[in-house]
Amino acid sequence: MSEPIKHAARASSPWWAKAMVIAGAIVMVISGGGALATQISLNLVNNSVETQDLLGDQRVDSEEGADIEGPLNFLVLGTDARVGDEGVARTDADIIVHINEDLTEVSLISLPRDLLVEIPSGVPADETKLTEAFAYSEDWGESFQNTAETITHLTDIQFDGGAIANFEGFLDLVDELGTIELCLWHEITSIHTDITYD
8 A cells, every 4th residue: 555645845935035036036127127228328329429530640549448547638529510511611619528537527628719729731821710720621530630630739638539510410419318408697688589598
């Protein structure tokens, strides 16, 4: 006669252990989704920005794959070109972006577009407006290098990188990043619309 099979009663896990496993699984799903959303956002932004070597030989040498160390200097140029425009453009904004040594602070220095400067190449006059340095060529890469060389000649600042944007690019940036709130320190009336901003 065979003996009945006996099943050992399985000890039930306490309720709090089950709750912790469920909570942990939810956190993993949420954080994974957040990381995925962040990566997708970064890819969208990176893919929407055309990249090329703007500085050529003027770029500050850095070891490939090395950790980023400060201080860093970037040149950001805003052009007057409109969508569909071809050929020579000028700059309306010439901004030096400086990041401090421990990469915790950013300073922006805007150079006046009509600042009289000595342009080392591309312009016959010895001294002309800074905006003309970008009108060096129809190739914006060459124009950027000419502007960078002009500003380096003026300030002794060398650049680690740079960017060019036209007004439509600025609008795209605002759309990508969201509304920019301007806090005015005095009242301004538009000469174009007669609207007064408090």
